[in-house]
Amino acid sequence: MASSIRVRATANGDITEVQALIQHPMDTGLVKDSKGELIPAHYIQQLKFECNGKDVFVADWGTAVSKDPYIKFSFKGAKKGDELKISWTDNKGGSDTTTAKIA
Amino acid sequence: MTTTTGPLPTRRLILQGAAGVALLGLGNLPFGASPALAAANDKYPEEAFKQKNEADAIKALYGKTAEPSDKIKLDAPEIAENGGVVPISVTTSLDKVTSISFFVAENPFALAASYRIPDGTVAAVANRLKMAKTTNVVAIVEADGKLYSATKEVKVTVGGCGG
Structure with a gap:
């Protein structure tokens, strides 16, 4: 199965810039479908980025994060070739994990 | 505080505990703040995400109030055509x-993200949020145990939570 997470991590000197795009419906639980029935809430609650055994960024999300979420941040202390581990869990117990090499 | 021997000792214990927390908080802000943070760290702040208005959500998440700061740069569009995808980013020159x-003030649940x-990560983040209607977007930055905020109004022409 193709990963739901797409990541680009680029090292520029000491700073590594990370951009991630995740495929997820991020349903709020407030929207009705075409039959007038509520679509149950289904959204990512936590997204974690780890590098060299350390959390570098943790996101706690509610339903107000857009569908197919995008996130950008930067951190220090990594170099080219280091591995970045990304994982998320949603409110229905779903999860996904991927790793990316810092370019 | 696991033994329940009677009403009085329990209350004394609680009072002692409260005094301890108060002392920590007053004595040294950074150190006082870190145990509280560590406790909140691994857990998803379920309660804060359930709060309907902004003030309650900030309280549930941080337990204190924020003061406006011009050291926070909140970047959001003046007008968002599609409330479902509003690009919002924050950078700050605050330390620690x-x-x-x-927070999106008039969303069904104020706390968005x-x-x-952690130490070593740059204090800047960009993401995309849903907005139900024209309202204020508030960014809260916690730095050195204190809260700072920046607010910007975004006009939304088509809401992101319609059905």
């Missing part, structure tokens, strides 16, 4: 930032 959170910034 430990977390950044986004909360980011923990």
Whole structure:
């Protein structure tokens, strides 16, 4: 199965810039479908980025994060070739994990 | 505080505990703040995400109030054509930032996203949020145990939570 997470991590000197795009419906639980029935809430609650055994960024999300979420941040202390581990869990117990090499 | 021997000793214990917390908080802000943060760190702040208005959500998440700061730059469009995808980003020149959170004042649930910034991570984040209607977007930055905020109004022409 193709990963739901797409990541680009680029090292520029000491700073590594990370951009991630995740495929997820991020349903709020407030929207009705075409039959007038509520679509149950289904959204990512936590997204974690780890590098060299350390959390570098943790996101706690509610339903107000857009569908197919995008996130950008930067951190220090990594170099080219280091591995970045990304994982998320949603409110229905779903999860996904991927790793990316810092370019 | 696991033994329940009677009403009086229990109350004394609680009072002692409270005094301890108060002392910590008053004595040394950074150190006082870190145990509380560590406790909140691994857990998803379920309660804060359930709060309907902004003030309650900030309280549930941080337990204190924020003061406006011009050291936070909140970047959001003046007008968002599609409330479902509003690009919003924050950068700050504040020191010792430990977390950044986004609130959308008139959304069904005010808290949109909360980011923990560990040591070594740059205090800047960009993301995309849903907005139900024209309202204020508030960014809260926690730095050195204190809360700072920046607010910007975004006009929404088509809401992101319609059905």
